[in-house]
Amino acid sequence: MxxxxxxxxxxxxxxxxxxxxxxxxxxxxxxxxxxxxxxxxxxxxxxxxxxxxxxxxxxxxxxxxxxxxxxxxxxxxxRQRLAGDDASQGELSLITPGSIGLAIYPHLLALQHEAPGLAIHHRFAPTAEVIDAVLNNRAELGIATQRPEDPRLTVSLFAKEALELVVPAGVEVAGWNDLERLGFIDHPDGHDMATRLLSRRFPGNPGVGRLSRHGFTNQIGLILAPVAQGLGFSVLPRFAREAYPHPEAIRVVEGAPGVVDTLWLLHRAEWPLSARARRAVERLKSRLVSTPSA
Known part of the structure; x- marks a missing residue:
C-alpha cells in the first residue's frame, strides 16, 4: 500500500x-x-x-x-457525507486572490466564532492556481478574477470590484504630470492594473512603463504602506484598499471612466456544496457590497 x-x-x-x-x-x-x-x-x-x-x-x-x-x-x-448537512461542523477549504481574500477573511473568522465546530482553511493564490486547486480538489471553493470555461466547474457571479488610483493623503492629481512626479509603487499585477485604469483615465498618456518606479512589493497588504508615507502612488483593487489599516494616510483619486472587474465563485460541478460552504457563501455575499458597473 x-x-x-x-x-x-x-x-x-x-x-x-x-x-x-x-x-x-x-x-x-x-x-x-x-x-x-x-x-x-x-x-x-x-x-x-x-x-x-x-x-x-x-x-x-x-x-x-x-x-x-x-x-x-x-x-x-x-468527509462531506460523514459530516452530514451540518452547517456548523466540519472543514471548509477555500482559495482566493489577495484583494478579495483580505476582504473576506475577517468575516470567515466571525463565522468560525459563531460555529467553533468549523475548521476554515483559507489560502491566497493567483487565479490560475485557484482554478487548479478547485479542479484538483485541494479546495472546495475558489474565487477567481477570470471566468473559467471548464465544464467540470460550476461558476457564478460573486462580486464586482473596481480598480482604484490611490495617492498619499492631501495629494492632488490633475494630470499625468502629477503621476510622473509621484512615481509608481508596483506589485505583481501593478503594471496590468495601472495600464487598464490609467489608459482610460488619462487617454494619450505615454504609458505606465515610462513612469518612474519608486517601489515594489509582492505582499498585497503592504502595497499602500509606501503610498501612505508619500513615496508614490499605486493602482490596486478596491477591497485591498479598504483593508488597509490607515485610511487617513491615503486618498482615492475619483474619476471616470473606471474599470470594474468581476469576481467568480467556483466549485466542482459533480457534487453540491456542503452546508457549511453554502452558509459561508451566503454570509460573505451579504457582507460585500458590489461596485456599480463602469
Missing part, C-alpha cells in the same frame, strides 16, 4: 517543481522529500525526469498524479 504522506510529497513536488519548496510547504527536510520519492519509485518505477529546466513526469508519474487526485476527490466526498 502506498503511504499517504509519500503521495502528498509527490503531489507537492510536482506542483512546485522544486525539492526545496516542496520541503518547506510540507515542513519536511529535503532528505525526507527525496526519501519519499525513492520509496514510490522503488514500487512504481521512475516517476520524474530531472531536466535542467525542472522536473518532468514520466508516464508512471502522470498515472500516479491522476491516482492521487482521484484519492483526494474520493476522500473529500467521504
Amino acid at each position: 502506498l503511504q499517504p504522506q509519500w503521495l502528498r510529497t509527490f503531489e507537492a513536488l510536482v506542483e512546485l517543481g522544486n525539492f526545496t519548496r516542496a520541503a518547506e510547504r510540507l515542513d519536511l527536510t529535503q532528505a525526507a522529500v527525496s526519501q519519499h520519492i525513492k520509496h514510490l519509485e522503488a514500487r512504481l518505477g521512475p516517476l520524474l525526469l530531472r531536466q535542467s529546466r525542472g522536473l518532468e513526469l514520466t508516464p508512471a508519474g502522470h498515472a500516479l498524479l491522476d491516482y492521487q487526485r482521484e484519492m483526494q476527490a474520493a476522500d473529500q466526498r467521504l
